[in-house]
Amino acid sequence: MLLIRCPWCGEREETEFHYGGQAHVAYPPDPEAMTDAEWAEYLFFRDNPKGVFAERWVHSAGCRRWFNTLRDTVTSEFVEEAR
Amino acid sequence: MTVESLRRSPLADHPLVSGSGVRLVEIPFLTAVNVQGAPGFPTPPASGVAAWGERSVLWLGPEEWLVVGPDGDTFDLPGGVDVSANRTTIELSGPNARDVLEKGCTLDLHPRAFGAGRCAQTTLARSQVLLWQTSNAPVYRLMVRGSFAHYLADWLTDAAQEYL
Ligand SMILES: [Zn+2]
Numbered sequence: 559m560l561l562i563r564c565p566w567c568g569e570r571e572e573t574e575f576h577y578g579g580q581a582h583v584a585y586p587p588d589p590e591a592m593t594d595a596e597w598a599e600y601l602f603f604r605d606n607p608k609g610v611f612a613e614r615w616v617h618s619a620g621c622r623r624w625f626n627t628l629r630d631t632v633t634s635e636f637v638e639e640a641r
Numbered sequence: 642m643t644v645e646s647l648r649r650s651p652l653a654d655h656p657l658v659s660g661s662g663v664r665l666v667e668i669p670f671l672t673a674v675n676v677q678g679a680p681g682f683p684t685p686p687a688s689g690v691a692a693w694g695e696r697s698v699l700w701l702g703p704e705e706w707l708v709v710g711p712d713g714d715t716f717d718l719p720g721g722v723d724v725s726a727n728r729t730t731i732e733l734s735g736p737n738a739r740d741v742l743e744k745g746c747t748l749d750l751h752p753r754a755f756g757a758g759r760c761a762q763t764t765l766a767r768s769q770v771l772l773w774q775t776s777n778a779p780v781y782r783l784m785v786r787g788s789f790a791h792y793l794a795d796w797l798t799d800a801a802q803e804y805l
Contacts, residue, residue, distance in 0.1 A: 559747070566687060566703055567761065571747040574764060619769050620762045621702035641703075 560634060564617040565625050565641045578614030580604045581626045610637055651729045651790035658798045660805025662737035665797055668730040668782070670712040677705045678720040690758050690773060699760045699773060707771070709784075728771070729790050731797065734780040737804035742772075742781065744800045752777065766796040 560572040586592060586600055605611070611631050616624045628637040650669030657665040682698055684706060685691035691698040696710040708718065733741065739750050745766035749755060760773040770793070771784035785793050 568688070570763065619764050621705075622762075623702055 562615065562627075562636060563639050564620060564623070565639045566621045566623055567617060570617065570620055574617060574619035576616050576618045578616055578624065581612040581614045608632060651787040652731070652794055655791055655794050657731070657794055658801055658805060660801070661735070662804030663733065663735040663741055663801040664738075665794070665801065666732050667794075668732050671725065671730050671784075672710040672712065672714040672716075673723070673725045673728065673784070674708045674710075674716065674718060674721045675701070675705070675724045676708060676718050676721045679704075680706060680720075681718065682708065685758075688759055688761055690760050697773075699771065701762060701771075726787070728784040728786055731783045731785065731790070731794065732780065733783060733797065734776075734778060735804070737801075738779050738781055740804065741797060741800045745796065746772070748772070750774075766793065766800075768793050768796075 561569045562572055562575050563569050564575075583600075583604070589597065592600070609630060609632060610628050613627050613629055614624060615627055616622065626640045629635070630637060648670070650667060652667040653669070657667060659665060680698075682693045683691045685698055685700050687700055687703075689700050693708065696708055696714065696716075699707040699709060701707050707724075708716070708721070710716070742750055742765065746763060748761055748763055755761075755774060757774050757777045757779075760771060762769070762771050764770065765772065765783065768785060768789040773782040773784065774780070775782055783793065
C-alpha cells in the first residue's frame with residue numbers, strides 16, 4: 559500500500575487521491591496568438607523524467623484539496639508535499 | 642418546509658445489528674450545514690471537532706467545516722449550505738467497534754493516533770464516509786451518503802457478525 563501525505567490531512571492511502579499530472583504548467587497569457595502546434599504543445603505535451611518530478615495531486619476522498627508534490631518516478635517515493 | 646409524516650431516513654426499513662461486542666444504530670435527520678470562509682463559531686484544529694453549544698463543528702478542510710446539530714435545528718450562517726439531506730448517520734459503538742472499522746478503513750484508529758473529538762473524511766469499505774469519534778468508549782459516527790447507506794449498513798452487519 560502506497561501512502562501519500564496530504565499536506566492538510568496527513569498520510570492516507572493512495573486510493574483516496576487522484577493524479578493531476580505535471581505541476582506548474584501555466585496557462586498561456588495570450589492563447590489566441592498561438593499556432594495550433596503551440597496550443598497542442600501546451601495541452602498535451604508533458605515532461606516525463608526518470609527521477610524527481612513536480613506533480614499535482616488531489617485528495618479527492620478526503621479534504622478535496624489540490625496540492626503539489628515532488629515524486630521520484632523511479633521509486634514512487636514522495637520527496638516533498640506543499641500546500 | 643419538511644413534511645414530517647412523509648420523510649423517511651435511508652435506513653428506516655433496514656435493520657441494523659446489535660450484540661455484546663458491537664451496536665449499530667441509525668441517527669437519522671441530523672442537521673448539517675457546510676460552511677466555507679470566515680465562520681462565526683468556534684473552530685477545531687485540523688481533523689478535529691469543536692463544541693458549539695448543542696452543535697458540533699467538524700473540520701472538513703482548510704476553512705471548511707460541517708456544523709452538525711440535532712434534528713430540527715435551524716441556523717443561518719454566512720457561507721453556509723444546508724446539506725442535511727446529503728448524508729445519514731450510523732452510530733457504531735461497543736468494545737469491538739474499532740475492530741469492525743479496521744476491516745475496511747486504512748486510517749490508524751488506535752487511541753494513540755485517533756480518539757474522541759477527532760474526525761476524518763476517508764473511505765470505509767470503498768465508500769466515502771465522514772468518520773467522527775464521539776467517545777473513547779468507543780463510539781463512532783459514520784456520516785454516509787443516502788445512496789451508500791444500504792451498502793455500508795450491509796457491510797457493517799457482515800463485518801460485525803463475529804462480535805455479536
Ligand atoms: Zn487531505
